[in-house]
Amino acid sequence: MVDRLIYRTPQPFDVQRLFTIYSDPKTNLFNPAGPMTDLVSAQDLLGRWIEHWDKHLYGVWAIARSDAPEHVIGFGGISLHDYLTEQCVNLGYRFAVEAWGRGYATQLGRDALTYAFEQLYLSEVYGLVRPDHMASIRVLEKIGMQPYGQLDDVPGKSPSLVFKALRGTST
Template sequence: MTAPRLTYRQPQPTDVARLFAIFGDPQTNLFNPAGPMQDLAAAQRLLDHWLQQWAAHGYGWWAIARREAPAHIIGFGGIAPLNYLTQPRINLGYRFAVEAWGQGYATEVARDALRLAFDTLGLPAVFGLVRPDHAASIRVLEKVGMQPFGELDDVPGQAPSVVMCVRHPTTCRA
């Protein structure tokens, strides 16, 4: 799939090193209470999980590249099933290499992921889970129409994560 500035594709087994480079970078984990990914084995487990989601659902997190450099992955993101607040939800998420920060890519990916969710898949709602001090990600979720939905006490000893939600436009009609 392509967008004006980005390309999206299903992750591939060969993406494991790039996944580890991005998810293992301390800077990309400033708001991740678990901290950076520790080793290539953890990256392989996450990638295997994503590939299983693609096989089961036909969608999941994308490998993301700039359109002019499609072979260089700058991040991963999109929508995928995730269980929280006592039930399965479709969750919007993303993580970008530091080189891609500050260029509006997170908002672009979020909008494209919501188009997939609502226009192609006909999903009723999409959720976002964000740490309460991650102002930049909260702004991205608000820009794409997400509103506060609740909280998730997912990190012992820390403030609960904020759960944001946007519903399919047709479900809001009278």
């Protein structure tokens, strides 16, 4: 079977597509910070992703379908994320609305865990999700991540759910 998705390191020219996806209110329904509001924020985020790649040799990918490699449909992968007082390797993703409902998040999740465990030899990967984001909870469960705990990371809101995958136990 041919892979449906292509992953690549994000590049400066991805800034407009990143802004388009991250500024869409629909892709931010469960993001306590809300949609991205300006191109400068997109440039800052993209710069942090590129720095992460330069420093750690892994990070968030730009994601495209294999039949349309020039059109980015989302961003996701694994990267270091602050879980309040400690850094953990976190699985995260955001897809354009046009890509929803096609199993891309599940495929990305499986591919990112495979990469984390088989290429980078990491021992664990976490996933942070808002408790009312049922679609993402289902994705994390489908790829073999297990509930691990909660993180009180959004003042005045319910704690986020933390999922965890260990090398040798995810699907």
